[in-house]
Amino acid sequence: MARYKDAKCRLCRREGMKLFLKGARCFTDKCAIERRNYPPGQHGLNRGKLTNFGVQLREKQKAKRIYGVVENQFRRAFARAEREKGVTGENLLRLLECRLDNVVHRLGFAASRRESRQMVAHGHYRVNGRKVTVPSFLVGVGDVVELRSSSKLAARVDDNLNAGRGGVPQWLELDVAQKRGTVRSLPLREDIQIPVQEQLIVELYSK
DSSP states (O other), X not given: OOOOOSOHHHHHHHHTSOOOOSGGGGGSTTOHHHHOOSOSSXXXXXXXXXXXXXXXXXXXXXXXXXXXXXHXXXXXXXXXXXXXXXXXXXXXXXXXXXXXXXXXXXXTSSSSHHHHHHHHHTTOEEETTEEOOOTTOBOOTTXXXXXXXXXXXXXXXXXXXXHOOSOOOTTEEEEXXXXXXXXXXXXXXXXXOOSOOHHHHHHHHTO
């Protein structure tokens, strides 16, 4: 599957805000936004005003980059969000939040979604006692996400948990001692603290 392999900090600069794609580095003065808070490229400082389409496109790109999904994955999530009852934009964000790689990140086991995706793909996590290696796996209410026994001793996981950046959202419950998380409920819009205006994404795909 296609993956963005260029410098991750360029994505933050393109969106003009921290997307927290590189874990601990984003909290230091080495962050690209702290050093060069303008779009990358030769004409980064001279970009003109965005059109309405451009504004909508940037919101979509921002959401894709925050959750680390490619266009086809994002389109499938949007199509499913349209089929479900409720507000399409909120449905979309809820589906993205319930991805296993995002849940692992939200629980604090990984410093970034990129790291959590790699850990899931390498078989370090179990859902309800069964190994899951698909980062896009959708968790549901009552599901238990935990590290496999041998991975619970990893120093990297302890470092991430001790960092405690952002805390665990209310719709999840974390047992630090057992390195286990439980999905208490599906996330509501107020539980999803990301700088994205989902209605603009809906307007973009509705054209």
